[in-house]
Amino acid sequence: MFSYNKIQSLNELELSLYNYIMRNSEKVIYMRIRELAKEAHVSTTTILRFCKKLDCEGFSEFKVKFKMYLDQSGGKGLADNTSMIIDFLKKAQGKEYIEKIDLVCDELNKANTIIFIGIGFSGIISKYAARYLSAIGRNSIYIDDPFYPLNLKYSENYVAMAFSVSGETPTAIEHINRLKKKGCKIISITNNEDSTIAKISDINIGYYVQQEKTEEDDITTQIPALYIIEIIGKKLYKNYKG
Missing domain, CATH: 3.40.50.10490 (Glucose-6-phosphate isomerase like protein; domain 1)
Incomplete structure (x- = not known):
């Protein structure tokens, strides 16, 4: 989901959003877009642009894909590093x-x-x-x-x-x-x-x-x-x- 190319395409604000999401992965999947915007100190527009760069039509689709991503890597467990x-x-x-x-x-x-x-x-x-x-x-x-x-x-x-x-x-x-x-x-x-x-x-x-x-x-x-x-x-x- 977070390939090198996709992460490299993020601007400074989007990178700060990415870092927030990765540090708070367990609660982000239950947040509304305005809650995330407030917590991550970005606008909802930045979040939507971030989602689009990750091939998601909106924040709802991002949360679904992100939850699947977490499940595949074991949630809080350690991920298999091989693919990245x-x-x-x-x-x-x-x-x-x-x-x-x-x-x-x-x-x-x-x-x-x-x-x-x-x-x-x-x-x-x-x-x-x-x-x-x-x-x-x-x-x-x-x-x-x-x-x-x-x-x-x-x-x-x-x-x-x-x-x-x-x-x-x-x-x-x-x-x-x-x-x-x-x-x-x-x-x-x-x-x-x-x-x-x-x-x-x-x-x-x-x-x-x-x-x-x-x-x-x-x-x-x-x-x-x-x-x-x-x-x-x-x-x-x-x-x-x-």
């Missing part, structure tokens, strides 16, 4: 996605040092990314301490890569702001391009998969982030050898 990962991998072969990867590689190739940042599961991906790029000969480090002393010189080219599913992690945002003050260029890998981290980055790559949470943790699949860093690493090694 396959969908992501297909879209990652598209021209627009490849061009953005190439743009990131150009920036990383010019960097003296690549700084990776992330919190929680994204922190694990950041550590992996630093190790992966170090293995292909790039000077890469991982920082998880927001108070880590950064002795960066403006004369040197530093690039930071931030990983965050939500793009709203306060500690990660604090990291980025400190690095930007030091003149560091920021590249971010987030689940969507409408997040705070995406907006304050020089380059953002969004992968758009369904966000999943338990009562305590965000357990959204990290496969797209892993794929992106490995593709970047292999392109750097193959096409940008000194």
Whole structure:
């Protein structure tokens, strides 16, 4: 129901509506359109436009299809990630996605040092990314301490890569702001391009998969982030050898 193409076609307001619906899926299917508009802080027109982009004639049809979607994925249970990962991998072969990867590689190739940042599961991906790029000969480090002393010189080219599913992690945002003050260029890998981290980055790559949470943790699949860093690493090694 929420394919990469459909999510990517949403504008900023529609993305905020999408995020609200996914966070409140169990009650949205029982809401009236005006109730949803009030709760999500959007107009009924935005909701109807959102429904149309998802191939629904109106909000009633959307609720029916959305309930079927929830039932198929087990409601509050965890969804089978296979189809959305396959969908992501297909879209990652598209021209627009490849061009953005190439743009990131150009920036990383010019960097003296690549700084990776992330919190929680994204922190694990950041550590992996630093190790992966170090293995292909790039000077890469991982920082998880927001108070880590950064002795960066403006004369040197530093690039930071931030990983965050939500793009709203306060500690990660604090990291980025400190690095930007030091003149560091920021590249971010987030689940969507409408997040705070995406907006304050020089380059953002969004992968758009369904966000999943338990009562305590965000357990959204990290496969797209892993794929992106490995593709970047292999392109750097193959096409940008000194």
